[in-house]
Amino acid sequence: MQKHCVIAIDGPAGAGKTTMAKKLADTLGIHILDTGALFRALALCALRQNVALCDEQAVKQAVQDASVTIEVDENGQRTFLNGEDVSQAIRTPEVGQGASTIGANAFVRQVLTNQVRRIAAELSVVVDGRDVGTAMLPGADVKFFLTAKPEERAERRRKEQEAKGLVESFETVLAGIQKRDYDDSHRAIAPLCQAEDAVVIDSTNCTPEQVLRRMTEVVEEKLK
Secondary structure, X not given: OOOOOEEEEEOOOOOOHHHHHHHHHHHHOOEEEEHHHHHHHHHHHHHHOOOOOOOHHHHHHHHOOOOXXXXXXXXXXXXXXXXXXXXXXXXXXXXXXXXXXXXXXXXXXHHHHHHHHHHHHHOOEEEEEOOHHHHHOOOOOEEEEEEOOHHHHHHHHHHHHHHOOOXXXXXXXXXXXXXXXXXXXXXXXXXXXXXXXXXXXXXOOOOHHHHHHHHHHHHHHHHO
C-alpha cells in the first residue's frame, strides 16, 4: 500500500458505514474517522442550549466556541465535546436527526470540513460520512458508497438502539430512517449522493465479513 492513503465511505443512515470503516481500518492498519460523530457532537451542543437547529445564526452562536475532538483506541473512536466524552450521548435518535439538520448549516459544515481535511492530510485514514467523497475529501484515493434497503437498515439500527437500552418499534425506526434519507439527500449544501468514481456496495444480504472482503479487494486493486 502507498505511504499515505485516504479512503472515503459514504452512504445513508444505518448502512453500516462506521462498522465497516473500523473493520477496514483495522485490516489495513490505518486510522478511522467517523465524521457523523463530529456533526452529532455539535448538534448535541446546540440541543443542550435549547437552540432551534433550523436557525442557522442561533446554531452558529451556540457552537462557534465549542471544542470537538476525537480519540481512537482499540475500542474505536471516542468523541469529546468541550472535554466531555459524549460518545454514547450522541447516539440517540434525537441527536442523529439533529446532526442531519445542522449538516445543512454552512458554518458548521465548513468548520468540520476543515477539521477533517487537516486530519486526512496528516494521516492515512478511513473516513465515513454522508458526503466525504463528494464534498469533504473529493480527492480521496478510494471511495465507497455503502447502502442497503431501508428495512434492513432500520432493523440494524433498532437492534443497535436496543443493545443500548433505547427501545423503539421497527415502524418508528424505519420512519426515522426514511426521514433522514430524505433530509440528507435534499439539503442544499453537500447532499447525500454517490460520487461518480465510488464503488457501490449493497450490503442488504451480506455479512460484514463479505463486505470487508469486497472492500479490501477494491483497495488493493486501486492502490497496487
